[in-house]
Amino acid sequence: MPNIKSAKKRVKVMxxxxxxxxxxxxxxxxxxxxxxxxVAAGEADSAKSLYQSASSALDKAVIKGTIHKNTANRQKSRLAKDIARIAE
Structure with missing residues (x-):
């Protein structure tokens, strides 16, 4: 447990x-x-709308600094590939 005031604040902030x-x-x-x-159920229409919500959630996580932007872009790319696979 920290004794210094600034260290106590750091604990609370973290x-x-x-x-x-x-x-x-x-x-x-x-x-x-x-x-x-x-995607696993093969529902292309609902998958497209859920892709947009997942993509939006990824972008929000990047803006808030929770994940790196390259990680979000990689995940969005993989999700887009899944949509392309079931759309065929």
Whole structure:
């Protein structure tokens, strides 16, 4: 446990930021799982709308600094490939 005032503040700030990052990542993973479930079921129409929500969640995570922009772009690319595969 920290004794210095600034160190105590750092602990509080990091707890808050950790909680915010966990909330963002949880909603991000949920949206991606919903998309993958639609792809697995072969539902092209719902997969397209779920792709947009997953893509939006990825972009929001980048803006908030939770994930790196290249990671988000890589994941969006992979999701787009899944849509192309079931659209055939």
């Amino acid at each position: 707890e808050t930021k950790n909680m915010q990052n966990r909330m963002v990542m949880s909603s991000l993973r949920t949206s991606i799982k919903k998309f993958e479930a639609a």
